[in-house]
Amino acid sequence: WHIECSALALRELGTTIDLHGGGGDLIFPHHECERAQSEAATGEPFVKHWMHVAKVFMDGHKMSKSRGNLVFVDALRKQWDPRAIRLGIIEHHYRREWEWDDTLMPRNAARLQAWVEAPRVEDGVVGEVRSALDDDLDTPAALALIDEAVERGQGVHDAAALLGVLL
Numbered sequence: 056w057h058i059e060c061s062a063l064a065l066r067e068l069g070t071t072i073d074l075h076g077g078g079g080d081l082i083f084p085h086h087e088c089e090r091a092q093s094e095a096a097t098g099e100p101f102v103k104h105w106m107h108v109a110k111v112f113m114d115g116h117k118m119s120k121s122r123g124n125l126v127f128v129d130a131l132r133k134q135w136d137p138r139a140i141r142l143g144i145i146e147h148h149y150r151r152e153w154e155w156d157d158t159l160m161p162r163n164a165a166r167l168q169a170w171v172e173a174p175r176v177e178d179g180v181v182g183e184v185r186s187a188l189d190d191d192l193d194t195p196a197a198l199a200l201i202d203e204a205v206e207r208g209q210g211v212h213d214a215a216a217l218l219g220v221l222l
Contacts, residue, residue: 057088061096064089070097076106079150106192109152118155126155138220139164145194145218166198169205171222176210184214194218 064072070093077086086105093101110117113124131140142163147153180200187196197218201211212222 057085058092060085060089061093064101065093065097070099070101072102074104074106075102076108079107079109082107106149108149111153111155113155115154131160135160135164136167139167141218141220142166142198146198148195149192166202167220170201170211170215170220173205173211173222174208175212178204178210178213180204180209180211180214181217184217188217 064075075086082105086107090101112118113126116122116124118125128137128140139160140163143159146159146163180203183200184197187193187200190196197214201214201218204211204214215222
């Protein structure tokens with residue numbers, strides 16, 4: 056498994072990858088083995104930046120295939136705007152574990168609606184949102200900044216675009 060990932064990464068991405076992601080549970084042994092064998096084979100650094108995400112829970116249990124407690128984006132898209140789905144996911148910091156619950160999607164659909172209805176004027180929070188994202192991809196802080204700007208009646212369209220949410 057480790058060697059397969061190394062082989063695929065080297066073939067598809069070259070000897071050094073800018074960003075490598077995965078679950079926090081893959082740090083050891085998988086990513087450490089992948090790094091060690093790739094660097095031994097090439098003599099070059101394998102990854103510049105690692106991005107390990109925390110677990111998501113539902114009803115107190117880690118979401119997993121074996122438990123069958125997964126929420127699939129394709130199913131969510133049948134009911135919710137994809138932008139609201141994105142907001143629901145990024146309202147949590149990628150490094151912190153969180154619990155999926157039934158309030159997530161309605162809350163973020165309402166958030167999206169408020170953002171869409173914001174005035175189409177120059178954004179006052181683009182720089183602040185960019186700073187939050189530059190700080191370990193702090194999406195919860197970025198969302199809070201945009202929410203506060205909406206409450207003040209400011210434009211947020213450019214700031215939302217930094218999050219991949221086109222209004």
